[in-house]
Amino acid sequence: xxxxxxxxxxxxxxxxxxxxxxxxxxxxxxxxxxxxxxxxxxxxxxxxxxxxxxxxxxxxxxxxxxxxxxxxxxxxxxxxxxxxxxxxxxxxxxxxxxxxxxxxxxxxxxxxxxxxxxxxxxxxxxxxxxxxxxxxxxxxxxxxxxxxxxxxxxxxxxxxxxxxxxxxxx
Amino acid sequence: xxxxxxxxxxxxxxxxxxxxxxxxxxxxxxxxxxxxxxxxxxxxxxxxxxxxxxxxxxxxxxxxxxxxxxxxxxxxxxxxxxxxxxxxxxxxxxxxxxx
Numbered sequence: 155x156x157x158x159x160x161x162x163x164x165x166x167x168x169x170x171x172x173x174x175x176x177x178x179x180x181x182x183x184x185x186x187x188x189x190x191x192x193x194x195x196x197x198x199x200x201x202x203x204x205x206x207x208x209x210x211x212x213x214x215x216x217x218x219x220x221x222x223x224x225x226x227x228x229x230x231x232x233x234x235x236x237x238x239x240x241x242x243x244x245x246x247x248x249x250x251x252x253x254x255x256x257x258x259x260x261x262x263x264x265x266x267x268x269x270x271x272x273x274x275x276x277x278x279x280x281x282x283x284x285x286x287x288x289x290x291x292x293x294x295x296x297x298x299x300x301x302x303x304x305x306x307x308x309x310x311x312x313x314x315x316x317x318x319x320x321x322x323x324x
Numbered sequence: 325x326x327x328x329x330x331x332x333x334x335x336x337x338x339x340x341x342x343x344x345x346x347x348x349x350x351x352x353x354x355x356x357x358x359x360x361x362x363x364x365x366x367x368x369x370x371x372x373x374x375x376x377x378x379x380x381x382x383x384x385x386x387x388x389x390x391x392x393x394x395x396x397x398x399x400x401x402x403x404x405x406x407x408x409x410x411x412x413x414x415x416x417x418x419x420x421x422x423x
Contacts, residue, residue, distance in 0.1 A: 158325045166333045173337050173360055177344040182352050189356050192337075196363055203330070203374040208366075208385050215389055220359070220396045227400045228352055231407050250346030254339050261335035269328055276377035277325070283379050289386070297383050304390050311394030318401035321408075 161202050169195040182228045186221060193217040205284035330371035337364035351403050351413040355396075362392050 169192055176188040193216045200209035282288055293301055337360060344357025366385045373381025407413055 156325065159329075162325065162329060166329070169333065170336055170340070173340040176360065177340055177348065177353070177357060179353075182350060185353055185356060189360065192360065193363065196367060199330075199333075199367060200370055202325075203370050205370045205374065205382055205385075208370055208382050211386065211389060212366075215393060216359075216363070220393055223396055223400060224352070224356065227404060230404070231352075231413065247347045251343060254343045254346065257342060258335060258339040261338065262332065265328070265331040265335060269331075272327070273376065275327065275375050277375050279377050280374045283374065283377065284382055288379060289382060292379050292383055293386070300387060304387060307390065307394055311397050315397040315401040318398065318405050 158202050162199065165195045165198045165202070168192075169199065183225065186224050186228060189224075190217050190221050193221070200284075203284075204280050207284050207286050207289045209284075327371055327375040331368055334364045334368035334371070337361075337367070349415045351406070351415055351418075354415065355399055355403070359392065359396070362388060 172188045172192040172195065176185045176192065179185040179188065193212060197209045197212040197217070200206075200212060341357045341361035341364065344360065345354050348354055348357065366388055369381040369385050369388075373379065373385075403413060406418065410418060412418070
């Protein structure tokens with residue numbers, strides 16, 4: 155077993171386990187903490203795929219900024235304990251789980267189909283692919299226009315968040 | 325190492341997120357499940373990027389993360405506004421648009 159596959163299975167177990175814990179927890183704060191664990195595991199998985207820049211952004215932006223926002227809102231709202239996933243088994247939940255299982259089967263089928271048509275793996279040549287240098291070069295040449303549009307998107311999000319969270323609009 | 329385990333992991337995490345969105349009634353946990361789904365798609369994008377030797381997948385992940393940050397800010401503002409009006413984030417009680 156190579157180091158990459160060992161790291162993959164280790165991080166994959168953490169990732170799936172923390173995702174399951176996140177969905178089934180009663181307290182939103184604990185669910186948010188499990189989600190942070192999941193994001194850290196995903197950051198590690200990105201490192202096994204030679205995507206260093208994305209791995210750092212994952213930890214900085216997701217596990218750092220976005221989850222702090224979530225935790226702030228949860229604590230601001232001061233929610234009591236809410237219903238657990240298995241507390242009240244209703245027909246809606248059974249249908250939801252059944253539909254999700256069907257979706258999983260479909261995804262596995264599609265990925266199996268895509269696997270047969272994939273070109274030969276070029277993983278050995280992807281060592282320099284995700285470095286900050288390479289990402290920056292691509293970002294400011296090929297993807298310059300989407301990058302600039304992103305700034306407008308962020309401005310719209312800031313304005314929208316401020317207006318929505320305001321108590322009264324004059 | 326093959327690409328298949330990465331895609332399988334991505335599919336499993338995505339489906340866990342779908343279960344969270346469909347079965348949970350707490351708006352914040354539904355919202356976190358959506359973040360989980362976004363992340364699982366990011367994982368398959370990075371996996372394809374690495375195995376095809378093409379950087380485009382990683383650029384796409386970069387933009388997905390920006391959109392996710394904007395979505396989190398606006399969505400949480402909506403949840404706060406909702407809580408201020410209804411004193412609850414339980415999706416069963418938020419039903420004024422229900423026919």
